[in-house]
C-alpha cells in the first residue's frame with residue numbers, strides 16, 4: 001500500500017512509523033487513521049517485525065484530531081460512521097509492543113494515541129495536553145479514562161478542564177512517560193529500546209505485555225491469577241529452556257520463537 005500520510009521504515013525487526021502531515025502538525029484525519037490501521041495490520045502480520053515505534057516530527061507528535069475535518073461533522077455523521085471506534089484503536093489491539101516516541105505537541109487525539117501505545121519515550125520539548133474543552137468538546141479517544149489512570153484524578157481534571165499543557169519534565173514526574181531524552185536522542189533511544197525488545201523471545205514479550213495490559217482492566221486478584229497462568233505457559237516454549245541454559249552457560253541466548 002502506498003501511504004500518503006505516513007513514512008515507514010523497517011530494519012532490524014523494528015517498524016518505525018512516522019506520522020507525516022507537516023502542514024497540519026500531524027493532525028489525525030480519517031486518511032491518516034486508515035493508513036495507520038493498515039500499517040499496523042502489516043507490521044502485526046509480518047513475522048520479521050518484533051516491535052513497532054510510532055513517532056511524529058520534531059515539532060509535533062500530533063496536534064489532535066483534525067479540527068478542520070471534524071468541524072463539518074454532525075452528530076448523525078459521527079454516530080453513523082462510528083467516529084474514533086472505526087479506525088483509531090488498532091494500536092490497542094496490537095500483540096507486538098508499540099512504543100510512542102513523542103517530540104513537540106501531543107495534544108487531544110495525539111496525546112490519546114500516545115497513551116494507547118505500550119509506553120511513551122518523550123523528548124525534552126514534548127508537550128502533552130487534552131485541550132478539547134476549548135472547542136466545546138471533550139477528549140474522545142479514551143483521554144478521560146487513560147490520562148486519569150496514568151496521572152490521577154487531580155492532574156487529569158486540571159488538564160481536561162483548563163486545557164493546560166504538561167511539559168516533558170512534569171509528564172516524567174507523574175508517570176505519563178517512561179523516560180525523557182534530548183530531542184536529538186529521541187529516535188535513537190526509541191529504536192535502541194525497540195531493538196532490545198525485538199531480540200528477545202517474542203512469546204515472552206507478547207505474553208508479558210498482555211499481563212501488564214491486564215493490570216488496567218482487572219481487579220488485582222484476577223490480574224495476578226492471569227499473570228500466574230501466563231507465566232506458567234511460558235515454560236511450554238523452547239525459548240524458556242534456551243534463555244535459562246544460556247544464562248547458566250554464560251553465553252548469549254539464541255531465541256527461535258518456538
Ligand code: CAA
Nearest residue numbers: 023024025027063064065066067068107108109139140141
Ligand atoms: N487540526 C487541524 N489543523 C491543525 C490542528 C488540528 N488539531 N492543529 C494544528 N493545525 C494546523 C493549523 O490550523 C495550522 O494550519 P494553517 O497553517 O493552514 O493555518 C498548522 O497546523 C500550524 O498550526 P498553528 O499555526 O496553530 O501552529 P502554532 O505553533 O501557532 O500552534 C498549537 C500550535 C498550539 C498546537 C495549535 O496549532 C493548536 O492549538 N492546535 C489545536 C490543538 C487541539 O485543540 N487539539 C485537540 C483537537 S480535538 C481532538 O483531538 C478530539 C479527540 O479527542 C479525538
